[in-house]
Amino acid sequence: MCACGRAETFSLAIGSNYLLDSEQQWRIKAGCDVARVIAIANQKGGVGKTTTAINLSAALAIAQKETLVVDCDPQANATGGLGFPKDPARRSIYNCLLQKLPLESIMLKCQLEHLFLIPSDKNLVGATVEIIDLPEREQVLRRKLEPLRERFEFILLDCPPALDLLAINALVAADSVLVPIQCEYFALEGVSELLDTLMRIRRAQKLTLAVEGILLTMFDERTNLSRQVRDDLKDFFGSQVFSTFIPRNVRLAEAPSHGQPVLTYDPRSSGAESYRQLAEEVIAHAEKGVGARA
Numbered sequence: 001m002c003a004c005g006r007a008e009t010f011s012l013a014i015g016s017n018y019l020l021d022s023e024q025q026w027r028i029k030a031g032c033d034v035a036r037v038i039a040i041a042n043q044k045g046g047v048g049k050t051t052t053a054i055n056l057s058a059a060l061a062i063a064q065k066e067t068l069v070v071d072c073d074p075q076a077n078a079t080g081g082l083g084f085p086k087d088p089a090r091r092s093i094y095n096c097l098l099q100k101l102p103l104e105s106i107m108l109k110c111q112l113e114h115l116f117l118i119p120s121d122k123n124l125v126g127a128t129v130e131i132i133d134l135p136e137r138e139q140v141l142r143r144k145l146e147p148l149r150e151r152f153e154f155i156l157l158d159c160p161p162a163l164d165l166l167a168i169n170a171l172v173a174a175d176s177v178l179v180p181i182q183c184e185y186f187a188l189e190g191v192s193e194l195l196d197t198l199m200r201i202r203r204a205q206k207l208t209l210a211v212e213g214i215l216l217t218m219f220d221e222r223t224n225l226s227r228q229v230r231d232d233l234k235d236f237f238g239s240q241v242f243s244t245f246i247p248r249n250v251r252l253a254e255a256p257s258h259g260q261p262v263l264t265y266d267p268r269s270s271g272a273e274s275y276r277q278l279a280e281e282v283i284a285h286a287e288k289g290v291g292a293r294a
């Protein structure tokens, strides 16, 4: 077996034709410029989803791209990491998903210019159960996001470590999925399940949903294991793996406790540099129309 674990089936999910729904076709015909919505997802916990949401969004904002982070996780780590400590009085995405409240009404402006946040809080745990009774329960977030798509260039959705109804709502709302994978043995455990879910969503909802890219996180060039995982991933996923790897970097782990992205906490760190590079790749994808609008 390769260092990544079972990987043979994953290539099935790559390179299939993308389906566009009628609304997206209309927008493309009309030449409307709408946000690229990227779900950052992996049901495995602690692989760097939130770190990527915080720092990729900051790097995009620094590159003058209007960017929105939607915290879709009841742990609310992206909310805290972007400078908004827990506050029971603050309304969150939970209120919007279950009430007739537009997302815009709870949107927060972050310290960095061009960067905005839809915050989460622990109440969101209940939403998984409560939205089951709503009509078209997988589409709730997608519909709520629609009015914001023309205002932003990038919308990043920080997903919970699960494939529950919240994560499905994020995937249905997204144009593409960025999958962070930690450099470790069995790194790909669960990725087949995630990609299989993407395929099913695409078919069932007749939606565009591309793979934005696979991102190696906590990479340590000095270890054989990191290098082997990287080589195996490249063998299986080819160009779907981002050229940028995120190194293991203590500044990335420290920054959230200061409520800052690493790009402002320590702009010269290797972590900051790697997320700047990742932002360049993501911007290039959008410009070339790689993925959702290919």
Ligand SMILES: Nc1ncnc2c1ncn2[C@@H]1O[C@H](COP(=O)(O)OP(=O)(O)OP(=O)(O)O)[C@@H](O)[C@H]1O
Pocket: 044, 045, 046, 047, 048, 049, 050, 051, 052, 073, 075, 077, 159, 160, 161, 217, 218, 219, 246, 247, 248, 249, 250, 252, 253, 254, 271
């Ligand atoms: N490149 C890195 N170098 C060092 N530490 C990192 C790096 N990326 C993430 N971490 C740390 O690893 C932990 C998990 O990261 P993170 O919270 O981003 O993962 P996650 O996938 O969002 O987790 P969860 O599944 O619980 O939402 C955090 O403590 C974070 O600070």
Ligand SMILES: [Mg+2]
Pocket: 049, 050, 051, 073, 075, 077, 159, 160
């Ligand atoms: Mg997280």
